[in-house]
Amino acid sequence: DQQVKQNSPSLSVQEGRISILNCDYTNSMFDYFLWYKKYPAEGPTFLISISSIKDKNEDGRFTVFLNKSAKHLSLHIVPSQPGDSAVYFCAASETGGGNKLTFGTGTQLKVEL
Amino acid sequence: EPEVTQTPSHQVTQMGQEVILRCVPISNHLYFYWYRQILGQKVEFLVSFYNNEISEKSEIFDDQFSVERPDGSNFTLKIRSTKLEDSAMYFCASSGAAFYEQYFGPGTRLTVT
Numbered sequence: 430d431q432q433v434k435q436n437s438p439s440l441s442v443q444e445g446r447i448s449i450l451n452c453d454y455t456n457s458m459f460d461y462f463l464w465y466k467k468y469p470a471e472g473p474t475f476l477i478s479i480s481s482i483k484d485k486n487e488d489g490r491f492t493v494f495l496n497k498s499a500k501h502l503s504l505h506i507v508p509s510q511p512g513d514s515a516v517y518f519c520a521a522s523e524t525g526g527g528n529k530l531t532f533g534t535g536t537q538l539k540v541e542l
Numbered sequence: 543e544p545e546v547t548q549t550p551s552h553q554v555t556q557m558g559q560e561v562i563l564r565c566v567p568i569s570n571h572l573y574f575y576w577y578r579q580i581l582g583q584k585v586e587f588l589v590s591f592y593n594n595e596i597s598e599k600s601e602i603f604d605d606q607f608s609v610e611r612p613d614g615s616n617f618t619l620k621i622r623s624t625k626l627e628d629s630a631m632y633f634c635a636s637s638g639a640a641f642y643e644q645y646f647g648p649g650t651r652l653t654v655t
Contacts, residue, residue, distance in 0.1 A: 471649070475644065478640075531587065532586070534584050535584075
């Protein structure tokens with residue numbers, strides 16, 4: 430069951446540059462999308478979300494873009510900082526599903542000095 | 543900043559034993575969840591709970607699992623007779639008015655031997 434896919438298991442970016450993390454989904458009933466960051470031995474930390482009625486949401490250095498026709502979303506981090514190094518999970522939810530989040534497999538981001 | 547807390551951080555138990563994992567959600571939140579992550583795999587939804595009843599559960603959440611909100615602050619997950627394959631990191635989460643935006647605890651690592 431791969432309703433939410435993150436095809437890049439890892440990404441390496443230089444400090445100060447843009448990090449772009451990608452996520453694809455197959456379930457057209459998903460209407461809310463979220464990004465979480467996770468450090469080892471900690472729980473996922475909520476970063477930013479977007480409703481399916483929007484195509485962009487911005488919060489500080491983080492921007493999420495949603496392309497519904499392509500069933501694709503991306504997270505942009507600008508500028509990237511060493512503290513951003515973590516695993517990033519994309520998650521999705523559909524109305525009426527008890528708020529259940531379906532997670533992707535994650536992308537390990539490494540921000541290098 | 544309010545946060546979700548979980549105890550214990552690590553639980554070791556023998557196969558066939560009952561375990562109870564405990565969580566204290568964020569105090570004004572009304573929706574509560576359990577997820578798990580088997581080592582190297584995705585974060586998977588187990589159950590959501592609202593207004594003192596289960597609102598959604600996954601196929602993983604069989605008769606061996608139960609949840610309870612015994613008082614105004616705690617939220618527990620009980621596994622009646624643990625199996626080796628129940629070994630995983632178990633995360634509790636809660637959400638408020640923005641119910642899709644779920645805040646996760648640090649997790650309980652359950653090891654079944």
